[in-house]
Amino acid sequence: MHNSVVVPLIATLGINNKVTFLEKGGTGFPNSTGAYELDLSLVSNFSAAWREMHIKTDVFCAGSVILPDKAGRQINVGGWSLESTYGLRLYTPTGTDGVNGTSDWEEDYPALALQRGRWYPTAAMLANGSVLVIGGETGSNASPQPNLEILPKPAGGDTVIDLDWLQRTDPNNLYPFVFVLPSQRIFVGYWNEARILDPVTFDTYATLPNIPGSVGNFLSGRTYPLEGAAMLMPQHAPYTDPIRVLICGGSTEGAGQTLDSCVSIAPEDSNPTWVLERMPSKRVMACMVNLPDGTYFIANGAQQGVAGFGLADDPNLTALLYDPTQPLGQRISTLNSTIVARMYHSELTLLPDGRVLVSGSDPQTDNADGTVKYPEEFRIEVYIPPYLNQGFLPPTFNISNTDWAYGGKYTITNVHLHQGTTANLRISLLSASSSTHGNAMGARTIFPAFTCAGTTCTITAPPNAGVSPPAWHQLFILDGPTPSHSAWVRIGGDPASLGNWPDIPGFTLPGV
Numbered sequence: 289m290h291n292s293v294v295v296p297l298i299a300t301l302g303i304n305n306k307v308t309f310l311e312k313g314g315t316g317f318p319n320s321t322g323a324y325e326l327d328l329s330l331v332s333n334f335s336a337a338w339r340e341m342h343i344k345t346d347v348f349c350a351g352s353v354i355l356p357d358k359a360g361r362q363i364n365v366g367g368w369s370l371e372s373t374y375g376l377r378l379y380t381p382t383g384t385d386g387v388n389g390t391s392d393w394e395e396d397y398p399a400l401a402l403q404r405g406r407w408y409p410t411a412a413m414l415a416n417g418s419v420l421v422i423g424g425e426t427g428s429n430a431s432p433q434p435n436l437e438i439l440p441k442p443a444g445g446d447t448v449i450d451l452d453w454l455q456r457t458d459p460n461n462l463y464p465f466v467f468v469l470p471s472q473r474i475f476v477g478y479w480n481e482a483r484i485l486d487p488v489t490f491d492t493y494a495t496l497p498n499i500p501g502s503v504g505n506f507l508s509g510r511t512y513p514l515e516g517a518a519m520l521m522p523q524h525a526p527y528t529d530p531i532r533v534l535i536c537g538g539s540t541e542g543a544g545q546t547l548d549s550c551v552s553i554a555p556e557d558s559n560p561t562w563v564l565e566r567m568p569s570k571r572v573m574a575c576m577v578n579l580p581d582g583t584y585f586i587a588n589g590a591q592q593g594v595a596g597f598g599l600a601d602d603p604n605l606t607a608l609l610y611d612p613t614q615p616l617g618q619r620i621s622t623l624n625s626t627i628v629a630r631m632y633h634s635e636l637t638l639l640p641d642g643r644v645l646v647s648g649s650d651p652q653t654d655n656a657d658g659t660v661k662y663p664e665e666f667r668i669e670v671y672i673p674p675y676l677n678q679g680f681l682p683p684t685f686n687i688s689n690t691d692w693a694y695g696g697k698y699t700i701t702n703v704h705l706h707q708g709t710t711a712n713l714r715i716s717l718l719s720a721s722s723s724t725h726g727n728a729m730g731a732r733t734i735f736p737a738f739t740c741a742g743t744t745c746t747i748t749a750p751p752n753a754g755v756s757p758p759a760w761h762q763l764f765i766l767d768g769p770t771p772s773h774s775a776w777v778r779i780g781g782d783p784a785s786l787g788n789w790p791d792i793p794g795f796t797l798p799g800v
Contacts, residue, residue, distance in 0.1 A: 289628075290331055293338050294324045295664045296648045298352050299635035300722040302381035303360035303760050303776045304389060307637055307645060308341075310364065312348035313372075322347065323393055328639060329385040339388045341379075344395050345372040348428075351411040351463070352722035353419065353729045356758035356778060357787035359798035360720065363419065363439075364393075366406035369427045371397045373405030376439070380796050396794045403437050403448050408462035408512055411729055414438075415472040415487060415753035417784035422476070423454055423464050432458035436490060440789045449490050457481065460509045460541070463727045465518035470531055470754040475555050477518060477535060479509040484555055500551050500564050502540050508547060510538040515595040517576035517726035519584055521552065521612050522716075525737035525748065527755050530554035534610070536567065536586055537574035537726070544593040544600065546570035550610065550620065568622055571604045574726055577636040577644055578733045580716045580764035580771040581675055584610040585623075585644050588630040595632055595725065597652040603629035603662070607671065626669060629662050635723040640762065641682070642771040644671040675769040681706040683713075683767035685745075690777045692749040694756075698777075703743045705767040710740035714766040715747060717779070719759040730759060753780055 295317075296309035307326045311317075323341035330337040348368035355361045364377040374397060383389030406424035414420050419439040426433050434454035441447060454461055461478035469475055473493055474485040482496040501508030510516040516537035523531055536550040548570040553562045573589040587607040593600030607623040626646070633650035649665035676682075685700045692698055703710065715738050721731035734756055737748040745765075750756035758780030764771045787800040 289667055289669045292326070292647070292666050292668050294320065295633070295650050295666060296635060297633040297650065298347065298350065298364070298722060298724040299637045299645065299647050300352055300354065300362055301637050301639065301720070302362065303720065304381035304383050305385060305640045306381065306383065306389070308362060308379065309647070310343065310347045310350070310352070312368065313346035325389065327383070327386065327388060341392050343377060343393045345375045345397060347375070347377070348372070349408045349725070350375065351409045351421070351729060352724065353411040353413055354720035354722065354760055355419070355786050356413065356417060356760065356780060357782045357798050358800070359787070360760045360776070361798070362722070363411065365402060365411050365421050366409040366424055368407060373407055373427055374398070374401040376400045376402060378795060380798070391796065394795050396792070399792055400790050400795070403441065403446060404433050404435060406433050410464050410466050410727060412466040412468070413730060413757045413759055414474070415468050415757050417758045417780070417782060417786065420466065420474070422466060423478070424462060425459065434458060440784070440786070453481065453483065454478065460511065460514055462512040463725050464511055465535065465727065467520050467533060468754065468757045469556055470527065471556060472754040475533060477533065478511050479514070480507070482553070482555070496553065496555060496560055497562055499535065500549070500562050501538060502545060502547055505540040505545060508538055508540040510535050512725055513595040513599070514539040514541070515573050515726045516547070517574040517586065519576050519578055519728065520732055522582045522733040522735055523755060524735045527751065530557045534584070536576060536610070537571040537589060539572040539594045544572070546572040546591055546593070563616060565616060565619060567608060567620055569604055569606065572600060573631055573634070575634060575636040575723065576726070577638050577723070577728060578718055578731055579638065579673055580642055580718060580774070581766055581769060582612065582716065582733060582735065585636065585671065585673060586610060587636060587646060587671070588634040590631050597632065600631055600651065603631055605629065609674070628665060628667055628669060630665065631662060637723055638718065638762070639670070640774045642673065642676055642764070644673065646671055675771060678769065680768070680770040682770050683765050683772045685765055685772060687763065687775050687777070690775065692777055692779045694749055694753065694780055695751050696749045697746050698749065699744055699746050700765070701744050703740065703745055703765065707768045707770065710745065712768065713740065713745070715745070716764045716766065717761040717777070718764070719756070719761050732756065732759070749779055756780060758783060
């Protein structure tokens with residue numbers, strides 16, 4: 289456990305292997321700049337490990353995703369109030385392990401802005417390489433923003449598309465869960481509903497069955513403020529199995545009776561049906577992160593209430609592991625417990641060495657006598673998953689070509705395994721993501737096809753943008769249970785030419 293300089297609400301591992309943290313402004317600490325970067329290789333030197341960065345507008349409850357441009361820029365959209373809700377902020381990761389970067393967040397309102405102000409929006413990379421921004425409200429606890437828009441903004445006038453189903457389900461649909469499916473259609477989960485959208489018109493292609501919740505309350509939900517966490521389950525070459533969506537935790541309106549279940553569905557199956565699995569305990573404000581072995585680490589949250597300031601109690605201190613390779617009903621196991629309550633505004637971030645960074649908590653909850661019950665949490669922790677606590681040395685490899693085309697074949701060399709042989713080797717690709725409010729925007733796990741000869745392995749990249757939308761990925765090799773340190777590879781290029789956007793003064797463009 290380490291002390292930090294920030295109470296983050298958004299955490300993102302950059303392609304420079306440093307973690308960026310964004311902090312709310314309007315109700316934050318007066319001496320905060322709102323943005324910081326942590327160099328994990330310098331954690332023994334506090335002053336050197338943390339680099340101060342700067343934002344101009346308030347990112348309180350914004351959305352973030354990593355772009356597939358050459359620089360792996362991070363984009364942050366929306367915010368808390370007034371001009372912040374229109375915010376478009378870009379950051380280019382620089383520096384290397386032990387060497388601080390020099391770049392900072394760039395924004396210029398109103399020269400670069402969303403078409404609609406958004407508080408609690410979701411950002412997602414689409415198969416065509418553009419950025420989808422969907423949902424939210426017009427400001428802090430204000431009217432709904434039931435629509436979507438695309439970045440870069442298409443030509444013409446107003447190009448926002450209204451969505452009546454977001455209008456109908458406000459305010460329980462904030463930070464909707466968004467995933468690109470193998471067909472390139474778009475899954476959206478919101479409140480206790482889900483549907484599939486056409487990727488061109490954004491019309492509803494299919495309405496899915498309602499998401500199961502509480503036995504005692506059919507109005508229970510899974511998205512903010514009834515906040516659970518969602519992930520796509522792993523995809524394995526040759527990618528013929530229907531992809532599944534996994535959602536864990538949630539709550540109910542009113543009394544805030546939290547949910548003790550995970551649910552999953554194959555949206556593009558011929559008969560999509562939700563499957564319910566019980567968790568060992570109830571959890572709202574759950575966070576979930578995908579791990580290099582294809583499992584999922586679940587932590588943080590509370591056992592009563594809903595997301596928001598002062599709206600939850602009874603922190604859930606015990607972490608869980610979800611293993612989709614096990615039979616239904618046997619996939620969830622109990623891991624270790626923490627002493628740190630991590631509730632509203634907490635995050636999970638996968639690190640390059642396979643550990644998980646646990647950060648945040650900003651519940652602003654006091655006891656009846658006015659003393660602080662759950663503090664704004666500066667402490668950060670690192671969780672060591674089971675695959676790293678067996679005393680095995682991690683495998684190693686070298687890679688030179690890190691810019692991959694769909695279906696291409698790419699080699700890694702000097703593959704060094706300490707436990708097994710390449711006959712039992714596994715390789716995984718985890719797409720870059722950003723963690724906030726139980727929503728890991730951009731997350732995806734792929735196990736590609738590969739062959740090995742001696743200490744050289746040839747990996748076949750995913751075949752198309754439905755299986756793998758354009759993105760940067762952490763490439764891991766696994767020797768038995770033990771992952772290597774990751775290497776960053778870009779898959780699918782930059783088809784929307786984001787590297788040339790925005791072409792206005794004050795922004796650093798990596799080109800295409």
